[in-house]
Amino acid sequence: MTLNERIIADMKAAMKSGDQLRLETLRTLRAHLIELTKRGDEKPITPDDELAVLSAAMKKRKEAIDLYRQGGREELARKEEEEFRIITEYLPKQLSTEEAAGIVAAVIQHVHASSAKDFGKVMSAAMKELKGKIDGKTVQELVKAQLTG
Numbered sequence: 001m002t003l004n005e006r007i008i009a010d011m012k013a014a015m016k017s018g019d020q021l022r023l024e025t026l027r028t029l030r031a032h033l034i035e036l037t038k039r040g041d042e043k044p045i046t047p048d049d050e051l052a053v054l055s056a057a058m059k060k061r062k063e064a065i066d067l068y069r070q071g072g073r074e075e076l077a078r079k080e081e082e083e084f085r086i087i088t089e090y091l092p093k094q095l096s097t098e099e100a101a102g103i104v105a106a107v108i109q110h111v112h113a114s115s116a117k118d119f120g121k122v123m124s125a126a127m128k129e130l131k132g133k134i135d136g137k138t139v140q141e142l143v144k145a146q147l148t149g
Helices: 003-017 020-037 047-070 074-088 097-110 116-130 136-148
Strands: none
Touching (some): 003 020, 020 074, 047 074, 097 116, 097 136, 116 136
16 A cells, blocks of 8 residues: 555545544645646656655654744644654654664764765765654764764
8 A cells, every 4th residue: 555545545534533633634745745746757656755755744843843832832832743643653663763873883884984074975875774764863963973973
């Protein structure tokens, strides 16, 4: 079952159960996926494309949560947190920071990195391994820490 098919099935279930927040969130995700299919080229949507849509939606929610909290709008922050939780259900299993650190260490050995000058090379290889499994900012911090420490 593709991501789009899974979202459609879950939208139907949300409609039947009356879960408006889930339904709205899934409609938004589906709209982004439809937008992706109409990008102008005839290439089919890849799992990486789908992952990019989900990651962008999650990043948007994280930023909104922070801004709402700074503005003292806790009720809106909780709504965004719930949307964030719904979106994470469609992502691959998320890795812990410790698991990601182990993968980053293996990547550093694999690309023979030895200093902070190799940051770009390590980041590129690490993100290929960890894409969608952990936040890119966390990967960046892990790579910096391991290359400088």
